[in-house]
Amino acid sequence: MSIDQPLTLSGSPGSPYTRKMLAVLRYRRIAYRFLAGSRRLTGLPAPKVRLLPTFYLPDEAGDLQAVTDSSPIIRRLERSFGARPVIPANPALAFIDALIEDYGDEWLTKCMFHYRWHYAADIRKSATVLPNWMDKPLSDDELAAMGKVFSERQIGRLRFVGSNDITADTIEHSYGRVLDILDRHFASHAFLLGARPGSGDFGVYGQMTQLAHFDPTPMALATESAPRVVAWVATMEDLSGLEPEGSDWLDPAALPATTRDLLCEIGRVYAPLLLANAQALQTGADRVETEIDGRQWVQHSFPYHAKCLNWLREDYRALTGTDRDAARAAMAGTGCEVLFADL
Ligand SMILES: N[C@@H](CCC(=O)N[C@@H](CS)C(=O)NCC(=O)O)C(=O)O
Known part of the structure; x- marks a missing residue:
């Protein structure tokens, strides 16, 4: 399922994994909307385990899901957006x-x-x-x-x-x-x-x-x-x-x-x-x-x-x-x- 831009994530400047992912998004020139702290948008699903950062990404049916764990998210972003990969080709x-x-x-x-x-x-x-x-x-x-x-x-x-x-x-x-x-x-x-x-x-x-x-x-x-x-x-x-x-x-x-x-x-x-x-x-x-x-x-x-x-x-x-x-x-x-x- 393709990911619309800007994609949405929540997190905090004091969370290392949040900073990791914000830097990936900036480098990859993927447009995003960052919800700092406990700000929530209505309609966003709650994650099973509340971790920082939480991404809101579409599932197979196109419904937004709360997704955590930075490493698999990086790999999903690699599949969805081709330019400027962070995973070496070799x-x-x-x-x-x-x-x-x-x-x-x-x-x-x-x-x-x-x-x-x-x-x-x-x-x-x-x-x-x-x-x-x-x-x-x-x-x-x-x-x-x-x-x-x-x-x-x-x-x-x-x-x-x-x-x-x-x-x-x-x-x-x-x-x-x-x-x-x-x-x-x-x-x-x-x-x-x-x-x-x-x-x-x-x-x-x-x-x-x-x-x-x-x-x-x-x-x-x-x-x-x-x-x-x-x-x-x-x-x-x-x-x-x-x-x-x-x-x-x-x-x-x-x-x-x-x-x-x-x-x-x-x-x-x-x-x-x-x-x-x-x-x-x-x-x-x-x-x-x-x-x-x-x-x-x-x-x-x-x-x-x-x-x-x-x-x-x-x-x-x-x-x-x-x-x-x-x-x-x-x-x-x-x-x-x-x-x-x-x-
Ligand atoms: N494996 C996760 C780890 C994320 C994580 O542990 N985040 C910390 C903050 S940096 C967290 O949310 N801890 C629970 C809490 O603060 O309530 C990832 O790669 O994103």
């Missing part, structure tokens, strides 16, 4: 791009959520700024009350993300390393996979809008050690003027050392989590207990991570011949290959 590179996007969405969000709700300065900023994006103008009393409810709810959710006293060091070390890798990468490349942005750029960007541009503790770290990342985030926000060429993508058989460093980082922290989580769910355990980056890792098992792993495995399975060889070669020795070892 299947092996598209696979690497999906892996990076998933790491951004699912691991970097741990960094984002952890820093936002762990340290006093960050909690204070979020509790006093974010409620203003929910709905209507707020008096001091209303803001204080909403900030309290909101921060208590989010701090209570830290355990689902996997941020706790045992995992805090692992999360913070991983953030420091990815800043360093990206800062070095952006010394010679405009985007993660070449001179045009892929879905992985948008995934990483979404989390970085908060980490490097909003929450004081991780923002100070980025400003101090990764100025190119701070600059890249601002560039990513509106790429409507970029004129990408097919030749702007990197060759998956000749990825630069810094892209390989990023894959090694994914293999170091995210791959072991995905495997341990899948195993916990298989045995019916509600806790994941494993070692990540040489330290103990403990968190609630999380069915959504298992879904992500399945999507990546489906992508891998769909690769044939030289494309599969190229994807394998790109991952060899990075730690990511364990995710696909039995396929």
